[in-house]
Amino acid sequence: MDKKAKKRLEVINKKLQTLRPRLAGSREQADDPQELQDLENEISSLETEAAELKKS
Numbered sequence: 001m002d003k004k005a006k007k008r009l010e011v012i013n014k015k016l017q018t019l020r021p022r023l024a025g026s027r028e029q030a031d032d033p034q035e036l037q038d039l040e041n042e043i044s045s046l047e048t049e050a051a052e053l054k055k056s
Helices: 003-028 033-055
Strands: none
Touching: 003 033
């Protein structure tokens, strides 16, 4: 894994750390169902990208 991929992986992990609590809060207080779907989609895409980076 090159330096750029490691840095991107760090950024993804930091973003996931902030998104997961937001998702949990959004599930508890479902004011906007679209926000819940958006958070789930963003988390899944970031997890997929992280898995791709770890493979290389």
